[in-house]
Amino acid sequence: GLLVCHLRSTGVRQIPCRLVHLYHEANDRLITFQYFNFLKRMYVTRCNKDLSQRAKPKSSSIVSPFHELQQLDQEKKVVHKISQVSPVHQSWSETSSRSELREIKSAAETEDSVIPVGTESKEDRRWKEMKLQLEDLPGILARLSKIKLTALVISTTSAGFAMAPVPFELTRFLLASLGTGLASCAANSINQFFEVPFDSNMNRTKNRPLVRGQISPLLAVCFAASCGIPGIALLTLGVNPLTGALGAFNIFLYTCCYTPLKRMSIANTWVGAVVGAIPPVMGWTAATGSLDAGALLLGGILYSWQFPHFNALSWGLREDYSRGGYCMMSVTHPGLCRRVALRHCLALIGLSTVAPVLDITTWTFPIISLPINLYISYLGFRFYRDADRSSSRKLFFCSLWHLPMLLLVMFTCKKSVLEKEDKGNLPGGSHEMAMEIRLP
Amino acid sequence: PPAHSHSDWIGPPDKHSNLRPIIFYVPPEESALERRLREARQEAQASNQRFWARHNRAFRQEKEEFIYSRLKAKGLEMKDESGQKATLNAEEMADFYKDFLSKNFKKHLQYNRDWYKRNFRITFLMGQVALVRALRWLRWRKKLEQ
Numbered sequence: 001g002l003l004v005c006h007l008r009s010t011g012v013r014q015i016p017c018r019l020v021h022l023y024h025e026a027n028d029r030l031i032t033f034q035y036f037n038f039l040k041r042m043y044v045t046r047c048n049k050d051l052s053q054r055a056k057p058k059s060s061s062i063v064s065p066f067h068e069l070q071q072l073d074q075e076k077k078v079v080h081k082i083s084q085v086s087p088v089h090q091s092w093s094e095t096s097s098r099s100e101l102r103e104i105k106s107a108a109e110t111e112d113s114v115i116p117v118g119t120e121s122k123e124d125r126r127w128k129e130m131k132l133q134l135e136d137l138p139g140i141l142a143r144l145s146k147i148k149l150t151a152l153v154i155s156t157t158s159a160g161f162a163m164a165p166v167p168f169e170l171t172r173f174l175l176a177s178l179g180t181g182l183a184s185c186a187a188n189s190i191n192q193f194f195e196v197p198f199d200s201n202m203n204r205t206k207n208r209p210l211v212r213g214q215i216s217p218l219l220a221v222c223f224a225a226s227c228g229i230p231g232i233a234l235l236t237l238g239v240n241p242l243t244g245a246l247g248a249f250n251i252f253l254y255t256c257c258y259t260p261l262k263r264m265s266i267a268n269t270w271v272g273a274v275v276g277a278i279p280p281v282m283g284w285t286a287a288t289g290s291l292d293a294g295a296l297l298l299g300g301i302l303y304s305w306q307f308p309h310f311n312a313l314s315w316g317l318r319e320d321y322s323r324g325g326y327c328m329m330s331v332t333h334p335g336l337c338r339r340v341a342l343r344h345c346l347a348l349i350g351l352s353t354v355a356p357v358l359d360i361t362t363w364t365f366p367i368i369s370l371p372i373n374l375y376i377s378y379l380g381f382r383f384y385r386d387a388d389r390s391s392s393r394k395l396f397f398c399s400l401w402h403l404p405m406l407l408l409v410m411f412t413c414k415k416s417v418l419e420k421e422d423k424g425n426l427p428g429g430s431h432e433m434a435m436e437i438r439l440p
Numbered sequence: 441p442p443a444h445s446h447s448d449w450i451g452p453p454d455k456h457s458n459l460r461p462i463i464f465y466v467p468p469e470e471s472a473l474e475r476r477l478r479e480a481r482q483e484a485q486a487s488n489q490r491f492w493a494r495h496n497r498a499f500r501q502e503k504e505e506f507i508y509s510r511l512k513a514k515g516l517e518m519k520d521e522s523g524q525k526a527t528l529n530a531e532e533m534a535d536f537y538k539d540f541l542s543k544n545f546k547k548h549l550q551y552n553r554d555w556y557k558r559n560f561r562i563t564f565l566m567g568q569v570a571l572v573r574a575l576r577w578l579r580w581r582k583k584l585e586q
Binding site for chain 1: 441447453495536537538552556567
């Protein structure tokens with residue numbers, strides 16, 4: 001909550017100066033300003049979602065002592081009621097004993113209504129019919145496709161699209177976002193399909209739909225196909241073949257390389273970082289139709305970001321990874337884990353400096369982004385030196401707001417398309433020449 | 441699960457394996473294909489249960505032994521003055537986690553292979569059963585119309 005407010009307040013402060021700056025330009029800049037607003041909102045909500053998504057493992061660990069107390073309380077209540085009933089219990093038929101149990105449960109549940117955490121544990125203990133209820137389906141599919149993570153992926157794609165030095169086309173933007181979202185849903189569903197017994201054994205993932213039997217594996221695969229095929233088709237036919245190919249490749253990389261590799265070698269982290277880097281590249285290629293230096297730079301920024309983010313997260317999950325058989329750096333090569341995280345924090349500074357060289361942003365970008373990049377590098381250094389839970393958590397939570405903020409600053413410092421036209425006479429003309437040719 | 445139910449029932453996670461057991465419904469006119477599917481699922485369930493129960497038990501046991509040996513090396517007892525169980529912090533446990541993972545690496549590779557094979561086979565059978573059922577239903581609809 002605090003982090004979101006902070007982000008909102010900085011965004012609001014930025015708007016007045018942005019407004020003045022932008023309204024002086026031509027009409028099509030207005031569109032980009034509205035788009036900027038929309039993007040800011042998306043980043044804020046994404047930050048929120050991010051927090052709510054990532055915070056889950058943490059909050060569940062924080063809540064669990066309390067949760068356990070609740071559980072014990074309810075268990076005591078139920079046990080007490082059952083022991084009262086038991087002498088009469090044996091003489092009853094099966095159906096009436098079950099109705100008695102249901103009565104007890106409903107009594108307990110009315111008390112539970114104030115404590116939602118308690119009811120969940122109660123529900124968990126019951127035997128459930130494996131019949132798909134249609135009204136549950138949207139929620140189940142949302143969890144199967146990891147909808148919050150998908151939203152994140154869509155926003156990084158939008159960032160890539162926004163940073164591309166071409167006039168903004170709304171239909172193309174929407175098609176690219178939708179196609180990428182569908183591809184992400186497909187990839188996430190297949191990932192969960194492959195990982196059922198492992199997910200059951202890890203605290204973070206034990207409430208997934210396939211683990212709980214809320215959906216059959218066949219349905220999961222069908223859902224993945226019905227998202228992936230239209231998604232890739234949409235990208236290939238509606239946007240351009242390059243984006244479609246990247247999307248298909250990313251699905252393949254995630255499901256057939258990253259997922260099995262997680263249990264075989266620590267190289268999975270690097271593959272996973274590439275998976276995370278491709279969506280912004282896809283956004284860029286959707287806008288421009290070509291894979292140029294800007295796309296690779298944006299991909300590079302996201303690639304480097306994955307390491308402090310994931311390495312810090314995995315530091316607290318070492319026990320679950322070890323027991324579950326996952327080969328992660330935090331377990332097998334802890335020194336490397338911290339070194340790599342720090343290395344990539346510093347790389348982010350370097351990459352931010354390259355952005356104006358490639359004419360993607362003005363020189364204000366490395367300057368404005370320096371504080372946040374230095375801060376995450378500092379936390380990365382603390383994590384490297386201290387190697388404890390608190391430094392890993394600090395680094396992880398920093399990474400959650402660092403990325404949206406960096407992308408936001410990048411967008412506000414984006415070199416305007418018109419500026420480039422004007423700069424045709426200035427030295428360093430080759431870049432500008434290339435831009436001019438691309439402009440319609 | 442109630443006797444009149446026509447579907448499978450899934451239960452709470454098992455204490456040892458953390459897997460949820462399924463009680464499969466056997467329809468009176470189960471076809472050969474459906475029987476193959478059910479048996480494949482039962483076999484997979486049993487095999488998974490065996491693996492994870494044993495694996496988790498070994499983990500817990502080895503973890504206890506590790507804590508005990510480390511505490512002994514430090515000259516401490518298993519329970520401190522207040523009677524609480526003494527534990528090591530995460531950094532000290534890291535050696536154990538690394539060791540445990542590498543010891544069980546080959547076991548996991550073998551299990552992964554088996555799991556992927558079973559998972560694909562079961563899903564494929566599910567697809568076949570669903571297809572047969574759909575065709576049967578279409579034929580029945582046609583008959584009704586005639």
